[in-house]
Amino acid sequence: MIEIALNCAAVISLYCAISWCLKHKTQSDIDEASLIPFADDPEVARRVERATGKKINAVQMSEPQSRKPDRYTLEL
Template sequence: MFELMMNGVAVIALWLAVEYCFKRQTAQSLEDASLIPFADDPEVARRVEMATGLKVKAVAPEEVKPGWINLDI
């Protein structure tokens, strides 16, 4: 019985922690956060925009400067 009560307390604590973390979030900020993984590839960002109708704030890929090389680490 004690274990059941402690499990219930743990679930309620987890739920309250998640609610506390998301209480200041707006629908727009959560939508923007869901589109972040597509922001570094302009081609994929365009496809996501066409499929969802949402604006993805894409970042242009870094271009190689003359005399420098880009290393993928």
């Protein structure tokens, strides 16, 4: 019986803690946070935008261009 009461108290405490953390968040904040995992891949971001209709601020990661070092250039 005590185990059931402790389990119920744990679930209620978890619910209250999550509710308190999300109390000051707007719906747009929550939507933006849910789309963060797709922001680093532009193609996936476009597919998710088409599927959900929500705008994703995708960041395109460009690879650094490898440059042949000049003979007279000193890199520190």
